[in-house]
Amino acid sequence: MTQQFETVIGLEVHLQLSTKAKIFCGCANVFGSPPNTNVCPVCLGLPGTLPVLNNQALLYAIKVGLALNAEINPFIKFDRKNYYYPDLPKGYQISQYDLPVAKDGFVMIKNEQGPKRVGIKRAHLEEDAGKLMHDNTGNCSLVDYNRTGTPLIEIVTEPDLRSPQEAYDYLNILKLILQYLEVSDCDMEKGSLRCDANVSIRPVGQKEFGTKTELKNMNSFRSVKSALEYEVGRHQQVILSGGKIMQETLLWDDEKGVTAGMRSKEQAHDYRYFPDPDLVPFTIDDKIIDQVRAELPELPQAKLERLIKQYDLSEYDAGVLIMDKAVAYFFEQCCEKYHQPKKIANWLNGAVLKEMNERKTSLGNLKLTPAHLIELIQAVEDGVVSNLAGKEVLTDMLDSGYSAGTIVSQKGLAQVSDDSSLMAIVEEIIHQNPTVVEQIKQGKPSATGFLVGQAMKKSGGKANPKKLNELITRRISNA
Amino acid sequence: MITKKDVQYIAALARVDLPEDKLEGLTKNLTDIVGYVKQLQKLDLKDIKPTSHAVPLTDALRKDIVKPSLSNAQALSLAPQAKDGCFKVPLVIE
Ligand SMILES: [Zn+2]
Numbered sequence: 371m372t373q374q375f376e377t378v379i380g381l382e383v384h385l386q387l388s389t390k391a392k393i394f395c396g397c398a399n400v401f402g403s404p405p406n407t408n409v410c411p412v413c414l415g416l417p418g419t420l421p422v423l424n425n426q427a428l429l430y431a432i433k434v435g436l437a438l439n440a441e442i443n444p445f446i447k448f449d450r451k452n453y454y455y456p457d458l459p460k461g462y463q464i465s466q467y468d469l470p471v472a473k474d475g476f477v478m479i480k481n482e483q484g485p486k487r488v489g490i491k492r493a494h495l496e497e498d499a500g501k502l503m504h505d506n507t508g509n510c511s512l513v514d515y516n517r518t519g520t521p522l523i524e525i526v527t528e529p530d531l532r533s534p535q536e537a538y539d540y541l542n543i544l545k546l547i548l549q550y551l552e553v554s555d556c557d558m559e560k561g562s563l564r565c566d567a568n569v570s571i572r573p574v575g576q577k578e579f580g581t582k583t584e585l586k587n588m589n590s591f592r593s594v595k596s597a598l599e600y601e602v603g604r605h606q607q608v609i610l611s612g613g614k615i616m617q618e619t620l621l622w623d624d625e626k627g628v629t630a631g632m633r634s635k636e637q638a639h640d641y642r643y644f645p646d647p648d649l650v651p652f653t654i655d656d657k658i659i660d661q662v663r664a665e666l667p668e669l670p671q672a673k674l675e676r677l678i679k680q681y682d683l684s685e686y687d688a689g690v691l692i693m694d695k696a697v698a699y700f701f702e703q704c705c706e707k708y709h710q711p712k713k714i715a716n717w718l719n720g721a722v723l724k725e726m727n728e729r730k731t732s733l734g735n736l737k738l739t740p741a742h743l744i745e746l747i748q749a750v751e752d753g754v755v756s757n758l759a760g761k762e763v764l765t766d767m768l769d770s771g772y773s774a775g776t777i778v779s780q781k782g783l784a785q786v787s788d789d790s791s792l793m794a795i796v797e798e799i800i801h802q803n804p805t806v807v808e809q810i811k812q813g814k815p816s817a818t819g820f821l822v823g824q825a826m827k828k829s830g831g832k833a834n835p836k837k838l839n840e841l842i843t844r845r846i847s848n849a
Numbered sequence: 850m851i852t853k854k855d856v857q858y859i860a861a862l863a864r865v866d867l868p869e870d871k872l873e874g875l876t877k878n879l880t881d882i883v884g885y886v887k888q889l890q891k892l893d894l895k896d897i898k899p900t901s902h903a904v905p906l907t908d909a910l911r912k913d914i915v916k917p918s919l920s921n922a923q924a925l926s927l928a929p930q931a932k933d934g935c936f937k938v939p940l941v942i943e
Contacts, residue, residue, distance in 0.1 A: 396916025403935040406924045426913035447901045512935035650906045770851040
């Protein structure tokens with residue numbers, strides 16, 4: 371008899387907020403500066419300095435809280451989380467303990483059973499730590515405090531996730547919401563968005579949670595999923611073989627695909643939180659909350675539902691469009707001037723998205739305007755250029771920023787539709803493929819497609835395929 | 850009641866090197882301090898709001914404006930050891 375286990379996962383996401391200055395001082399909040407050039411007495415924790423909260427960081431945190439359907443605490447304070455590590459100049463991190471900015475929210479995800487609510491326990495403000503590097507001699511470490519004092523919001527879920535897949539889906543939906551809010555670049559590679567996971571398993575039906583392990587060092591959502599899958603398997607193995615899971619923090623090794631204990635045994639977490647006497651408490655009144663609420667953008671789920679309704683799109687098409695706020699906005703701009711939403715969605719979700727992925731860039735960085743895209747779609751619809759040539763025009767358009775008309779005439783891409791020019795090609799193809807022609811005559815009309823393809827190639831993609839089909843069919847039946 | 854073990858634990862957390870001969874005295878001192886605070890438990894505090902801060906002030910905020918930082922040389926001038934523009938510390942292994 372195999373024992374059935376239930377997986378229980380909770381996630382902690384740290385998001386760097388893209389304020390201009392740091393959270394408690396005036397140093398620039400930027401990535402990639404030479405080491406220790408965005409530091410001052412406050413963020414270096416020099417004696418006698420006082421931190422002062424950046425108003426924008428607080429407003430961003432409220433914005434995140436509202437977008438996560440959370441309750442905003444009317445009264446918040448900051449606390450010191452004490453621990454010693456060289457990336458922390460003061461010996462404590464300014465964080466929030468019992469009065470976080472936001473609490474009791476939720477994010478909706480989908481699983482096989484339908485929509486599922488993932489509880490958000492809390493979202494609080496804190497300061498980021500510095501960056502620790504190892505020097506090439508291997509006998510000392512180097513610290514860069516530029517990142518120290520970067521505003522962070524930590525978003526903690528309830529232990530509501532029941533599989534690594536649900537954790538993965540939650541992360542993607544959360545990231546999309548955060549991107550819509552424009553409070554962070556959400557770039558995992560730069561470390562603007564980081565995720566730790568808590569995981570445990572318990573026999574199905576058991577109320578109490580099993581012993582959890584904490585997973586760190588995952589640098590993509592994929593690796594969060596892989597690390598969780600590995601760890602769930604390990605928990606099962608240990609428990610089934612009569613062992614016990616130890617509560618500990620493990621580091622994910624992406625290359626080896628395993629979790630491993632930390633070599634430097636961290637002291638048992640005993641952070642001795644206490645209110646930071648350097649910072650007075652803050653009140654968040656309804657006026658501020660209403661003001662931030664008024665600035666909230668339409669969120670992904672609402673946009674999805676509206677696009678489906680307003681433009682009669684399929685859930686799939688709308689779903690792809692909303693994955694990028696800029697693309698969804700571009701789509702609606704196009705629709706204002708050209709009332710073919712389905713065609714616009716096809717182009718954006720197909721050719722344009724492909725170009726964005728190939729160029730590893732965003733829509734905003736491409737030289738594409740709604741007017742140009744509409745002109746191109748119209749040219750294809752009117753048969754001025756073939757679908758294939760249309761894609762070539764798009765590529766050119768993104769490089770040059772020229773209009774479709776200009777590119778078509780410059781490159782001679784106009785589709786050839788007149789019978790006399792096409793007939794020459796048709797004759798040649800028929801002459802070269804006697805067996806295929808015979809098959810068609812024997813009653814296998816599907817073979818015509820092959821000849822059309824050959825003729826298209828011959829024309830350099832410029833021939834009108836509909837017209838070719840017509841001409842080939844007529845030519846063979848008349849022969 | 851504070852035990853010697855508590856004191857040693859707190860000292861370890863605070864990275865304080867505590868000489869053996871100081872342990873006895875510190876344990877007594879800490880017990881006295883905690884005992885002093887314990888007097889509060891005898892009072893009826895049900896109408897008193899929790900104190901979050903000793904200063905009766907709220908909402909001290911700054912605008913999101915960048916101010917000049919220190920130069921790298923200034924930042925490192927107080928470091929016991931520096932290298933490659935960074936603070937140099939004993940090797941940290943994870
Ligand atoms: Zn600073």
